[in-house]
Amino acid sequence: MSIKSFKYDEVGLNRFFGTLEAKIMELLWNSEEMSIKEVQSRLEQSKPINFNTVMTVMNRLVDKGILLKRSRSRQSLYKPSQSxxxxxxxxxxxxxxxxxxxxxxxxxxxxxxxxxxxxxxxxxxxxxxxxxxxxxxx
Missing domain, CATH: 1.10.1220 (Arc Repressor Mutant)
Known part of the structure; x- marks a missing residue:
């Protein structure tokens, strides 16, 4: 997997990801598989965030190969493709x-x-x- 841009003036994961992407990845690296709703719920503890925004960002991370997605009954579960x-x-x-x-x-x-x-x-x-x-x- 290849990250297209590196932001040298940022810190931590924000060097590789946008702010929301970094928060999502941090959550998933510290958890088991999670649904979009579970991720949204944890993110909302700091401020309200739209479900569709979280879904879009997570699916883009899947497209980039950073997250893996699997279907379970009527929902999809996401986890990082690597530690x-x-x-x-x-x-x-x-x-x-x-x-x-x-x-x-x-x-x-x-x-x-x-x-x-x-x-x-x-x-x-x-x-x-x-x-x-x-x-x-x-």
Whole structure:
């Protein structure tokens, strides 16, 4: 599954999704399968939201491959196609690959600069990973 846009000025899931999409995904990642009505009901705890709006957004997430839909008697149940952790792993990997493809060495330099400023442990992890890559026979 591929997210078409990444919003660098947002935070969390809003980097990948619209606000309502992010709320729906968060709900579903923290629950079992849910119907549209159940999702709408939980979302309405913060403010009223139209059933048709929730249905449209959820069905678009199905079309994108982010949600799975199955029918049970007279209602459809929805669940994420993958765990939140796997989703973030996939999306961050694609984003990194795209950045390296387009900007190469600049990305490496900026990542290392940020690692030095933020977290010595992350810098140590990077160093171990690089050492492991250097040891692999070609």
């Amino acid at each position: 939140k952790e796997r989703f973030i792993e996939e999306q961050s990997k694609k984003l990194t690959e795209n950045l390296f493809e387009e900007f190469g060495g600049l990305v490496i330099n900026h990542m290392i600069d940020v690692l030095k400023e933020v977290d010595q442990e992350l810098l140590d992890q990077l160093e171990l990973k690089i050492q492991g890559l250097k040891r692999k026979p070609e």
